[in-house]
Amino acid sequence: MTAEREDALVAAVVKAVRAAGGHAGSVFLRSEDNRSIVLAATCGASAALLGGWRLIPVNSPIPVAEAYRSARTIHLADAGATMRRYPQLAMALPYAFGSVSVPVRAGQERLGALAVIWEASPGHEGLSRAQLRHLRAIANRLGAVLADLRARGDAFVYNAATVPIEVPAPTAPAVRVGLFDWRLDTGAVGADDELCAIFGLTPGAFDGRADTLASRLHPGDRVSLRATARAAVADGRVLARRLRIRADDGYRTVELWGRVPDGPGEEVRNHLVGCVLDAAAGAAAVTAVERLRDGLFSAAPDGRVGYANHSLEQLLGAGAGELLGRRLWEVLPWLSDPVFEDRHRAAMVSQQPTTFLVCRPPDRWLTFSLQPDATGVTGRVAPAGPPVEPGESAVTSSTSRPGPPAPDPPTAQAAPARLGSIYRVLQLSSSLTEAVTTDEVCKVVADQLLPAFGGQHLAIYVIDGGRLHLLFRTGRHDRFLHWLEGKPLDTPLPGTETLTSGVPLFVEYPQDRADSHPAPSVDGIGAWAYLPLIASNRPVGTCILGFDGIHHLTTKDRGILTALSGLIAQALERARLYDAKSALAHGLQNALLPHRLPALPGIRTTGRYLPGTSGMDIGGDWYDVIPTGSGVALVVGDVEGHSVAAAGIMGQLRSAVRAFATVGHRPSAVLAGTNRLLVDLDPGLLASCCYVRVEPGTDRALAVRAGHCPPLLRRPDGTTEVLDLAGGPLLGVDGAAGYPETRLDLPRGSILALYTDGLVEARGRDIDLGIDDLRASLAHATAGSLDDLADHLLRNALHSPHRSDDIALLLTEYRPE
Numbered sequence: 001m002t003a004e005r006e007d008a009l010v011a012a013v014v015k016a017v018r019a020a021g022g023h024a025g026s027v028f029l030r031s032e033d034n035r036s037i038v039l040a041a042t043c044g045a046s047a048a049l050l051g052g053w054r055l056i057p058v059n060s061p062i063p064v065a066e067a068y069r070s071a072r073t074i075h076l077a078d079a080g081a082t083m084r085r086y087p088q089l090a091m092a093l094p095y096a097f098g099s100v101s102v103p104v105r106a107g108q109e110r111l112g113a114l115a116v117i118w119e120a121s122p123g124h125e126g127l128s129r130a131q132l133r134h135l136r137a138i139a140n141r142l143g144a145v146l147a148d149l150r151a152r153g154d155a156f157v158y159n160a161a162t163v164p165i166e167v168p169a170p171t172a173p174a175v176r177v178g179l180f181d182w183r184l185d186t187g188a189v190g191a192d193d194e195l196c197a198i199f200g201l202t203p204g205a206f207d208g209r210a211d212t213l214a215s216r217l218h219p220g221d222r223v224s225l226r227a228t229a230r231a232a233v234a235d236g237r238v239l240a241r242r243l244r245i246r247a248d249d250g251y252r253t254v255e256l257w258g259r260v261p262d263g264p265g266e267e268v269r270n271h272l273v274g275c276v277l278d279a280a281a282g283a284a285a286v287t288a289v290e291r292l293r294d295g296l297f298s299a300a301p302d303g304r305v306g307y308a309n310h311s312l313e314q315l316l317g318a319g320a321g322e323l324l325g326r327r328l329w330e331v332l333p334w335l336s337d338p339v340f341e342d343r344h345r346a347a348m349v350s351q352q353p354t355t356f357l358v359c360r361p362p363d364r365w366l367t368f369s370l371q372p373d374a375t376g377v378t379g380r381v382a383p384a385g386p387p388v389e390p391g392e393s394a395v396t397s398s399t400s401r402p403g404p405p406a407p408d409p410p411t412a413q414a415a416p417a418r419l420g421s422i423y424r425v426l427q428l429s430s431s432l433t434e435a436v437t438t439d440e441v442c443k444v445v446a447d448q449l450l451p452a453f454g455g456q457h458l459a460i461y462v463i464d465g466g467r468l469h470l471l472f473r474t475g476r477h478d479r480f481l482h483w484l485e486g487k488p489l490d491t492p493l494p495g496t497e498t499l500t501s502g503v504p505l506f507v508e509y510p511q512d513r514a515d516s517h518p519a520p521s522v523d524g525i526g527a528w529a530y531l532p533l534i535a536s537n538r539p540v541g542t543c544i545l546g547f548d549g550i551h552h553l554t555t556k557d558r559g560i561l562t563a564l565s566g567l568i569a570q571a572l573e574r575a576r577l578y579d580a581k582s583a584l585a586h587g588l589q590n591a592l593l594p595h596r597l598p599a600l601p602g603i604r605t606t607g608r609y610l611p612g613t614s615g616m617d618i619g620g621d622w623y624d625v626i627p628t629g630s631g632v633a634l635v636v637g638d639v640e641g642h643s644v645a646a647a648g649i650m651g652q653l654r655s656a657v658r659a660f661a662t663v664g665h666r667p668s669a670v671l672a673g674t675n676r677l678l679v680d681l682d683p684g685l686l687a688s689c690c691y692v693r694v695e696p697g698t699d700r701a702l703a704v705r706a707g708h709c710p711p712l713l714r715r716p717d718g719t720t721e722v723l724d725l726a727g728g729p730l731l732g733v734d735g736a737a738g739y740p741e742t743r744l745d746l747p748r749g750s751i752l753a754l755y756t757d758g759l760v761e762a763r764g765r766d767i768d769l770g771i772d773d774l775r776a777s778l779a780h781a782t783a784g785s786l787d788d789l790a791d792h793l794l795r796n797a798l799h800s801p802h803r804s805d806d807i808a809l810l811l812t813e814y815r816p817e
Contacts, residue, residue, distance in 0.1 A: 005149050005156055009041035010167050012114065012142040017043050019134045020100060020127055022118035023351050023374035024301075027104070027142070028056065028064055029112035029158045036451035037068050037112055038158035041165040044374040045117075045301060045348070055160050057451040059444075060427060062089045067101035068113040073136060074101040077126030095350040098126050102139040106147030114139045119351035160454035168301075168375060176278040182210060182258070184229050185270040189213060198254060198278045199245060218244035218251050228256060232272045236260045243276075254278045295381035303327040303344050306376070315366060315381050334361055347372040357384060428564055432571035437582075441575045442472035445568055449545060450474075453557060457525060457546030459484075461495060462572070463539060468495065471541065481544060495542045498530040502539075504562050505530040506553055527551035531561055533569035540569045540576075592651040597625045600632055602696050602816035606786045608794055610758075610807040612642060619806030620646035620687065621756045622654050626661045631696055633661040633670075636754035636810050637689040638708070649683050653731070657691070667691050667704040671728070671739040675706065679735035687731040690754050694746065696816055701744040701752075706731050709757055709767075712775050716749035720779035722771060751789070752812045753778060758805035759797060786813050 009027050017025040024045035028037035039054040056065050063074040063086060076082045076099045083090040098120035104112040116135070120126070127135075150156070178195025182188075187210040196203040199216045206212065214222045221243045228241050237259035244251040258274025286307075289296050295312030299305050308323045316323070322331050329335045329344075335358065347354045347370040355369045367384040370377050428448045435441040446458050457475030461468040461484055468487050484495045498505045507528040527547035533540040543565060553561070597605045607623045620639025625632060635657055639650045656677050660670040671691055678687060688708035694701045703711065703723070707730035714720040728739035746752070753774075760770030774793065781792045790811050797807055 002154070002156075005146065005154055006041075006165055008142055008145040008149075009165055010043075012138055013041045013043040014167060015138050016102075016114055016116050016135055019131055019138065020116040020118060021131075022116040024348075025114070025116040026064075027112060027114050028068070029104070029146075029156075030058075030068070030110065031055070031159050031451065032157045033159075033451075033456065034058070035447070037065060038160075038162050039164040040112070040158060040162065041167065043167040054164065055451055055454075057447050059431075059447040061430070062086055063099060063101040064113045064115045067103050067115075068110055071103045071105060071110055073103070073132060074099075075126055075132060076100070078120040078122055078124040080122060081126075093345075093349060095346050096120060096122070096352055097350050098124055100127055100132065100135060102132075102135050104139045104143045104146070106143040109143075109147070111143050111146055114142070117349065160451075178276045178278075180258075180274060180276065182229070182272040182274075183270060184233065184272055187211065195276055198276055200247070216246050218246070220244075228258075229272065232258060232260055238272070238274065252278070295379075297323070297328075297379045297381075299327075299344070299377045299379060301348055301374075301376050303329070303341070303377075312381055315360075315383070317360070334359070343368070343370065344377060347377055357387065359386075429567050432567055435571060436575065436578055438471060438572065438575040438579055441568070441571045444571075445543065446472070446474050449543075449561075449564070453529075453545065453553070453561065454547065454551060455529075455545040456548050459544045459546075460533075460541060460572070461485075461544070462533075462541035462576070463489070463499075468499075468542065475546060481546075484542075489539075494528070494530050495544060499532045499534075499539050499542050502532050502534055504532060504558070504565065506558055508550060508552055527553075529553065529561060531565035531568075533565055533572060535566075535569040535573040540573050543568055592647060592654065593622055594624055598627055598632075600625075600627065600696075602814070603632055603694065604786055604813040604815065605634070606790050606811050608790050608807070608809040610794060610797060612758075612806050619758075620650035620685075621758065621806040621808035622650050623754065623808045623810040624654055624658065625810070625812075626658050628661050628693065629664050631694050633657075633667075634692045634694065634752070634754060634810060634812055635661075635689065636708070636756060636808055637687055638756040638758075638806075638808070639687040640685050642806070645683065646685060649678070649681070649685050649687065652681065653678065653687055653689075657689070661691075661693075666741070667693050667702045668739045668741050671704050671706050671731070672737070675731045675733075675737055675739075676735050678732040683732075686733060688757075689731060690725075692744070692752065692754065694812070694814065699746050699748065699814075699816075701746050703742045703744055704728075704739045705742075706739055709755060709760065709771065711755075712753040712771075712778055713744070713746075714751040714753070714778050715747055718779055720775050722775055746814045748815060750814050751778070751786075752814070753793075754810040754812075756806065756808045758807040759794070759809060761805065786811050 013025045013027050017023070022044075025043045026039060026045060027041045029040045030036070031038050036055050036057055056062065058065055058069055063076060066072075067074045076085065078098050079090065079094070079096050082099070096119070097117045099115060099117045101113050101115045103110060104114055114135070146156075176194060176198055178198045179192045180195050181190040188208055189210050190208065191206060191213075193203040196206050199213055201212070201216070210225075214225050217225060224241065224243065228238050232238050238256060241256045243254055243256055245254055255277045256274065257277065258272045261271055261273060289309050292309065293311055295315040296309045297305050297312050298307040304325055304327055305323045308320055313319055313323070316328075316332060318331055327341075329340050340356075340358070343354050343356050346352070351372050351374075353369065353371050355367065358366050358368055360366055363386075365384045365386050367382050369380040371380075428444070431444045431448060432441060435444045442460055445460065449455065450458055458473070459470065459481045460472040461481075462471045466488060468484050468489070470481075470485055473481075481495070484493065487493060487496060489496050489500055494505055494507070505528070507530075525546045526549045529545040531543040531545070533543055593609055594607070597607055605625050607625070609621065609623070612619060619642045622635075622637050624635040626635065635654075637650070637653060637657070639646045639653065653674055656674045657670060660673045665673065671689060674689070687706075689706045690703070690708040690711060691705075692701050692703040692711065703725050705725045705727040707727065710725055711723050712720060713723055723742075723744065725742045726740040729737050755774070757767065760774050761767050762770060777793055778789075781789055790809060793809065794807065
């Protein structure tokens, strides 16, 4: 079934490129471990050209990965749209192109994604809705075929070792081939349309006679055609018999190849089957190109040279044997800078011509011009003068695309890191910049490193008290590297020696570990990469990758991992500092909130506090339940801002409210006194508060509000209302402000809800709508207990990733004896 799967992949990617009017397309399928999507097939884009994008972590911030994750179509009309939505991708591929990425699914199951790119100048409108629908249909058909093949036993697996299928972009043939079947005894000829076209005949009008074909030949070759027939009978075949066919401007030469079929019987022996090859145009083109003084070459999409004229050999100082089948930047040291490979990539991705100036040591300047299409690049090289201004860049491009500045003339002999490698560094560094906590940093490292380098296990150990302690682990083995836990740094083990020496260690074979670096083995893991995490010349910890079986890491891979270890160390150190400060700040806030609420006869209470989900700042929300001489006071308040200062003011206000309430002040006097205190403190912060004093045995309550959200009351029959309380200004505005009281009826079995605005406020939505949503949720909740009810009311807030405000909630159930 492998052939069926490959045919389906090829058909899908070719149809997608045609449907989008693009010049390149790719299909990515999910990996065995579900951490990556792997390049499975390409059309018009060599896998070598894609470089670091052959295996993409599913959490990568690039369109094809997001299409897989979200099961949505990602349509980017031009480079501007790419820059706005995916700046990391635009940084790595700053070329003028548009793209679309479509999920490949089977029902609700995600199998991969399909991507197509096209040439797009700024302001390009992209694809039409009909084209996008067509692409989604192609992707869905592919998903259905793959699911059917899997159900029939095709257990296809995609991973780092997968070799993608490469389909060249469609192109006009350089050689025309016409097929024929010639009956030698009767002179009847069966010919296809291409053979008729080569002979200058209309296919439908050809009478099927050999004499008709002979009439199109040079008179001298008509005899040769009859000799060909006699030779076929005698020898059984014809090899490259040249014939001249009439053309508008004279004659052109073709070649006839044929043979007599094997088999018994005279009838079979009287047949000559074969083809006519018309390669005159190609031969004439080669002859013309060889006459030019400029160097010309043809390169495939991946940059490998397929043709080079003699002038190019002289200009570059390299023979055809060195150039053919190889990339120029791999053959010539003075073209080894990544910027030259980038020019080829820019031409292929954007399908825009590009020109640049190069210095061939010691002082010979050459102009390179690249003319791309979907099948590759035609390059022209010509002598040129040096840059006009001293110090002017050695590479100047005629393309109007954004990109990094060109370097000085390159003379380094060592092969540099390629763009795919640079993208790895850019992608991880960008993701680490967004990671705040140590958990987030570790997750980013696992999501990016493991798929990128084919690893299956990862552990991060950090130094604490001069010993190594496990911070993060992922993989199949529960006790992966457990023997490093608690080890001092002077213990002779790979994880510690790597850290103390600052030199990474790569173990590719199990015997290497046994011979040079003795350590307990882990079943199934045959290769390791120990990366020291050092930030500001100070050891932070060790990052360890494990590979199932033997795993070879190239010199380039090792260099990238070494570079990435420094980024990881810096991010981890920053995150640990953040975690420490955050723990201290939230510890302060938690200390200011009540640890438990008092147990009171006839009244049950429960409180909840949720900090904001973004940032380290803490808020000033609080709740409290205060027994008084004549009842119980219920309080919820909110100090503006998110800072340690806000939390400190919250603690002072909570203490003030508790003091005023305990000595028996009326609710209006409690808030008036608290207001004067905040004005006297003058912290530059305001606060809101809702205070309700319940009088047990009377089914009554007194409520007062200072710029706070109104409470909710759920009656025993389930009806719920927003209580309309008279209110005063925010605390801290006016020291002489008054706070009127409102008397409330509390039926037995009713539930009172006090809350802060973080529970009902959302960006772009009126707060009254949020309050009404909370009222409806309270009215229809079927929670069995007060704690369950509180959890129900906070469920949406708990799962919201964008909530930035704190939330305080106090529920009170009134059930007197």
